[in-house]
Amino acid sequence: MSLYEIRDMAIEIDGKRLVEGVNITVEAGKCTAIIGASGSGKSLSCLTPFGLTPGEALGSIKLDGIELTRADAHQMHKARSQLTGFVFQQPLTALTPHLTIGAQLQEAAAQAGPPRLSRHELAQKLERVGLLRADERLDQFPHRLSGGERQRVMIAAAIAHRPKLLVADEPTSALDASLRGEIMALLDELRAEQGLAMLLVSHDLASVEGHSDDLIVMDQGWVVESGSTADIISNPQQDYTRRLMAATPRLTEPAPALPLVGERLMETEAVTVTFPRPGWRRGKIDAVVDASLNVAEGEAVAIVGGSGSGKSTLGRAIAGIGPLTSGTISWQGDILPERRARSLSMRRLIQPVFQDPVASLDPQWKVCDIVAEPLKNLRPDLLRADRDRIVENALNDVELSAAYLERFPTSLSGGQAQRVAIARAIIANPQLLVLDEATSALDPLVGSSILNLLAKLQQSNRLSILFITHDIASARRLCHRIVVLDEGRIVEMGDMAAVIDNPNADTTKRLIAAS
Amino acid sequence: MTAIPTLLVIILASFFLMRLAPGGPFDGERPLPPETQAALQTAYGLDKPLWEQAWLYISRLVQGDFGPSLVYRDFTVSELVAQGLPISLTLGGLAIILALLIGISAGLFAAVRAGQAADKTIMMLATVATALPTFVTGPALALLLGLWLGWLPVSGTGEGWSWLIMPVVALALPVSGAIAKLTRAGLATVLKQDHIRTARARGLPETKILFKHGLRPALVPVASYLGPAAAGLLTGAVVVETVFGLPGLGRYFVQGALNRDYPLVLGVVTLYAALIILFNLFADLIYGWLDPRMREG
């Protein structure tokens, strides 16, 4: 008998059926992964049996011989607290802010019952998950720890009472790309060491590939396909799975055919951006230091780095929408001044697209006015009718029909909103697009369709692109060259294929391992 | 530490404002003879340059000397303050304790029963309570419990502590309503947060989740309301002392204000400001206890 077995489960919230026909099996010492886009019901399926969502689970759910759907309070308590441990997505908010790490770990360990652990034992548990200076950590509050450290604490707490099942709901997706590999490796190690069964939830196929034995693919509340991970990946049966796999960028896929590169367009020299420290204290924060790079006509350059690496700040300085402390940005040899001093004709050359598509559209404006905004400023000579026609064409270019013209952003999905944002960016015929994590907030299928759209525009409009991202695999689909940033400094730069095959900097190696 | 400079600025600002005012304390019904006027001015130091007066005032203030009262001629301001401050502090202190007790428990109760009839009723009552001005509830309570039912004394301090009940309740009502709403809203936000789900995943009982993991962060908005609440209580005390005929600071302040008694008004404003600043420092400490992230400024 398997440790954890779900048969024909349905989940309802307020009488509304959101998930149906789910079968999950997890064996001791093995890992089963559920993947799916947001709204697929993957998190709901793994948390609802334990009463951690507002939903109600129907069907048969057996954990270590206990039938959870018919469990009394005592059995439920045993299942939730003694048999199972949980790791959640947001390490920043998943720990109670006003209790010390030690207190929370003690509380977690107490699920197994007395005796209380000694301070030394608690410290050992932290050391086991790879935290340095463990004894000191016990007295600290969660906000003193970094995101990666907090997720290690979460893992230590989740296994402190030696559970049989570990439920990990997107344990790495809120972490910096370079940390993801380490956390997944830690989970694998603990699973092997303690014979844990693990139920892993992710939105991202690539992140579970090497770690799960079985795989369940979900879409809109249904299981699309399930089986052994290796089988599904080598030979997917369902169309949805095949599309999902095609949408997941991989470093192993064949290199794409990229457009030819022309003359050098944009060049930065020793660009430095410093911010004053917040508050009255003196001092500065160096966000970008001495960054020199260039982009040629038709060329796409990836700027890759973890969070806080300064990649967005650099992109904003280039696009003229962020501060520039020193250094120069030039366009075909002419210097582009910093933000307020840029003329309209300079503005037209470089346009940005942002990560959060909904936040990048003014909620009070209609789509037609949003897309027309650059045109009104940059081409004031246009007649109203001409402008309307250009706006419609731009929507057409991003594969949206004219029906969207009168809609408000709040009624758009993430993918549609990002298309509108791209239409606004290309409408005034720019020559360089600065894409700041433009696909990373989107579901894989949507993100990949946006990548395809960008590739099409790159070809048809001979656009140059600065592709700012943490994900080398998706950058590889579009970019000729790569620039790796760490703590504001360029640590590596070169041809995409050459850098991936032979990375020099540690940051680059970590980012490649995470892709 | 910005407390001392803030206090100094308040003292100086009110000092100069008072001196700018047209009309003085000696403008009676009948104009006094010029020589009497001059004598009075000299006696009270009003003929010296403004800066010198300000300097004199502050240097005496440091020694606890607020100067003579111009209206209550037989008393110094220090004497009046020494008499009034204990009464005002008792009123304000009891009122804030009562308001915290009522407000936090009502808010907790409502949050636990979120969405149910009890929650809606409590929140409606809290909204009504916040809209109850002390100058309406004070007289209304006096009318009901004092004049009609005869349970409590209507005026003065009298014997025992029964004279405190009505003034303290009138003062505490609006504050308790506001605290109930803040507690309820704070808990509603916190109980949705991830760390509550973590606690729940550990199989903790709901009461333990509420009190150990939920309540402290939920009270952060209450802590930041304590400063304004203290200011509100002090202003409320002015009314309550007037209505119930209690010789507290507030009544002296109103009398001083109506009669242009500069030293008295200045003295009371200085004390009030100092009290409120002290209270804000205290609120900051609570803040740090509620949420350790606030401890590093």
Next chain:
Amino acid sequence: MSGQKHHPSLSGAGRGYRKHWPLWVVLVLIALALILPALLPWTYDQIDWDAVRAPAFSGSHILGTDEIGRDRLARLAAGTRVTVMVAIAAALVSLVVGIAWGATAGWVGGKVDEAMMRFVDALYALPFMFIVILLMVIFGRSILLVFVGIGLVEWLTMARVVRGQVMALKQRPFILAAEAAGTPPLAIILKHVLPNIAGVALAYLMLTVPQVVMVESFLSFLGLGVQEPLTSLGILVKEGADYMDMTPLGLLLPGGLLVLLLVCLTIEGERLRDIYS
């Protein structure tokens, strides 16, 4: 899974008159306060020597008369009118000052913001009511000063709220996109920033009105606000409290009316605030 948020608009704030009963109560009361004086045979300051302290429903005095024979209903109408007028004027002063201060601090940011908001924090910590009283004492008790004084004090919350909103908006990518689109700074503020804070500002304006009503009545109650022969709800409460042992109606009527106004305005304001924030 993500529920689609509706475009917030006033009509979306809850359809139907029933949901907005507090607002309607306030509007009806204001309308009565405006119309009644024209219909009543007595003015608010006219003394009926034949009917001093008349009980309710005696002759032409529907709610009776006060200690010196003035018609209660006429005085209530006049008092409400003055109180509401002062409240609206003062709330508008706070709106203008608060938006100007908060938007400047939020938009300019940095040390300027820091200094401007420290100033607001310092004022917040003050016994502001005493400062208003100080102003009243110094510059004389005129009705104009009452609302300028109150408005100048009540702008603090508005400034904080607007500043917070502007700070948050400034970070939103659509503001950066507008800059990249070549929209000049002033146009960004007028076309992108202000429309997006209008809802919140309106909600806090609604919440400022009961605050101001409270402050004005407080001052008038102490004899430091509106002066006779003008009257306001605060003065009426004061008069009622002085003679409550003989004519309790004199306290209960204006007190009840004041509380009703305050409760309705607060409920409506909080509802608006919850929608926009």
